[in-house]
Amino acid sequence: MSKTLRGSLIVLLLACVGSLFIFRPMARRGLWERQISAFEQADRLNPPNAGVIVFTGSSSIRFWSTLADDMKPLDVINRGFGGSQIAQVNQYVSRIVLPYRPRAVVLYAGDNDLAIPWLKTPQQVLGDFKQFVDVIHANLPETWIYFVSIKPSLRRWASWQKIKRTNELIEQYSRTQPRVQFIDIDSAMLDPQGKPRAELFRKDGLHMNAQGYTLWTSIIKPVLVSRFGS
Secondary structure (H helix, E strand, O other): OOHHHHHHHHHHHHHHHHHHHHHHHHHHHHHHHHHHHHHHHHHHHOOOOOOOEEEEEOHHHHOOOOHHHHOOOOOEEEEEOOOOOHHHHHHHHHHHOHHHOOOEEEEEOOOOOOOOOOOOOHHHHHHHHHHHHHHHHHHOOOOEEEEEOOOOOOOOHHHHHHHHHHHHHHHHHHOOOOOEEEEOOOHHHEOOOOOEOHHHEOOOOOOEOHHHHHHHHHHHHHHHHHHHOO
16 A cells, blocks of 8 residues: 555544544534423423422433432432533533422533543543532522532443542532532442442443442432431
């Protein structure tokens, strides 16, 4: 293969990769808008109770299909949308959190923020979370905010140190804020060797299975019940 042809192929490959990175966020925006619109349509048909607890964030929340039953007798709704970052939750917060005037918001996000192609720094993720807190408390000063730590996973294990640092920053910040609490799920998701417990994940090594959600319920629910139980 000539140097000229090889160079042309490399340029073409880079162009394709660049186009993919541009296309994916654009496609995601359309998907997110459809999901948010579906939430609004569901609310019109069956309005949630005032003061409900809102779970929102990325696919780890979206795929939690048993959430309502898992959290009983607490009144909760699931407003997770797949592939989202904290920035997207901030973008849609006026449509998927504020209208419910919730007693509490449980956020799981940041997993995608740190991954390819976005590769945000821990400090950038912290900044996005600070914006989330500011928006919620500017409109709902009495609402509690719970941040569920970014989980260790098989697929993203290479980024674990970066994930740990992000969790540390958010936990430290949460301790300085009224009505903000960090919920650590990391320790329970690691085996005795300090690696992700494979039995908690689907085949993709990223999303959790029923056993993973059972574990999350055992950690998150007592925190909420201690403050909002009967």
